[in-house]
Amino acid sequence: MDMRLKQRWISLYVENQVGVLSKISGLFSGKSYNLDSLTVGTTADPTVSRMTISTFSDEETFEQIKKQLNRMVEVIKVMDFTNSSIYMQEILYVKVKKCTREDKEELFQIAQTFGARVVDYGRDSVLLQFVQKATKNDAVIKLMKEEFQTLEVVRGGSVGIEAINMADR
Numbered sequence: 001m002d003m004r005l006k007q008r009w010i011s012l013y014v015e016n017q018v019g020v021l022s023k024i025s026g027l028f029s030g031k032s033y034n035l036d037s038l039t040v041g042t043t044a045d046p047t048v049s050r051m052t053i054s055t056f057s058d059e060e061t062f063e064q065i066k067k068q069l070n071r072m073v074e075v076i077k078v079m080d081f082t083n084s085s086i087y088m089q090e091i092l093y094v095k096v097k098k099c100t101r102e103d104k105e106e107l108f109q110i111a112q113t114f115g116a117r118v119v120d121y122g123r124d125s126v127l128l129q130f131v132q133k134a135t136k137n138d139a140v141i142k143l144m145k146e147e148f149q150t151l152e153v154v155r156g157g158s159v160g161i162e163a164i165n166m167a168d169r
Contacts, residue, residue, distance in 0.1 A: 004058040007036065009081035009088070009160060010066065012051040015074045016042055024051065024075075027068055033057065037090075037134070039157035048076065052159045081160055088160035092130040092137040097150040099124050106147065114140055134158050 014020050021040055028035050037054040057065065062082070069078050081088075096107055107126045111118055114136070120127035130137055137155065144151055 005056045006058070006082075007054060007056055008062050009086070010051075010053045010055075010069070011079045011081055011160065012053070012069060013043070013076040014049050014051060015076065016047050016049040017074065020049070020074045021051075023072065024053075024069070027072070028055070028065075031064075031068070033061065033065055037157040039159050041159070052157070054158060079162075081162070085163040085165075086160045087163060088133060088158050089131050090134045090137055090158040091156035092132075092140065093119075093127060093152075093154045094130070094140065094144055095120075095125060095127045095152040096144070096148045097125045097152070099126055099148075103148060110140070110143070116140075 012024070014024070025035065025038065027033075034055060034057075035053065036056055038051065040049055040051045042048070043050050055062070055065065062080075066078055066080060069075050096103065099107065104126055107128065108118065110116070111128050114130060115132065116128045116130045118126060119129045130140055134155075141153055
């Protein structure tokens with residue numbers, strides 16, 4: 001991997017309209033920029049949505065991405081979170097199927113260790129929910145792939161918000 005490439009984070013406020021997500025993702029694909037993660041949700045104002053985007057790029061490409069996003073009519077504000085103090089979490093669901101009693105005991109231990117919730121439970125399956133940093137979710141997936149045969153994994157993408165500056169208090 002190119003050593004100049006670095007994970008970078010952008011948060012956008014955009015107009016909450018049909019087609020905006022398509023235009024933003026189209027900008028990335030049209031310019032051959034890779035989206036690592038993209039999440040979208042409405043804000044307290046129902047006419048505005050907030051996007052959190054992660055990409056791996058060099059500094060020059062990242063500056064170009066920000067400039068192109070700022071030129072889009074539907075984009076209200078672009079915030080670069082790459083070097084900011086932020087709170088960032090990702091949701092991860094892992095369903096383990098064909099569990100034995102011992103597997104279930106181990107899954108409950110994993111849930112307790114990683115602060116996960118058991119959100120569903122069946123005779124031979126367990127569904128765990130993790131809300132933590134993406135790197136920690138990577139570690140959970142790696143561990144569970146090594147320990148269990150039948151997994152279903154769903155990741156929701158990271159969302160982030162700037163930390164409150166202690167000097168402002």
